[in-house]
Amino acid sequence: MELEAVFPLMREIKNEEIKEKVKKCYEIAMERGKWENLEEIPFTLLIPNAYSYVKHVNSVAKMAYEIGKVRDDVDMDVLIAGAILHDVGKLLEYEKKDGRVVKSKLGRYLRHPVSGAALAMEVGLEDKIINVIAAHSKEGEMVERCNEAIIIHHCDFIDFEIARGVK
16 A cells, blocks of 8 residues: 555655654554444544544544644654554454444554654654654543644544534
């Protein structure tokens, strides 16, 4: 899978080491979660017939990128990498069973911000990217969010709330 084709904003990450570690995170998550195609994963199990994980991640990344462009206190590589990885833990939280995507055994014990942050730590991503992943959801209410994590948190909830409200 060519990750830059799936997540086009990856091309905007200037630091090649960060870019390679983002790819490694997805490689590990897809292998462990037994996923072959990211398009078959819904972005949430809380909304019936939710659109794809890929669409959600790209929407969050695009919103965050536009915000980042007007700020001078944001590291764009951290912001983009964090946006692309914010839900990578869902590849471990979910599994395909009997043709349906459901919570995995691990997903019943760990939510995706925790498993995603663990993956990012495993591949050696920097603390601020780990913070974006770990703190983008309600788990982030218990820690300090870096500027990039604040942006991703809000963009993620904007996308979720709008998707939930669509009738």
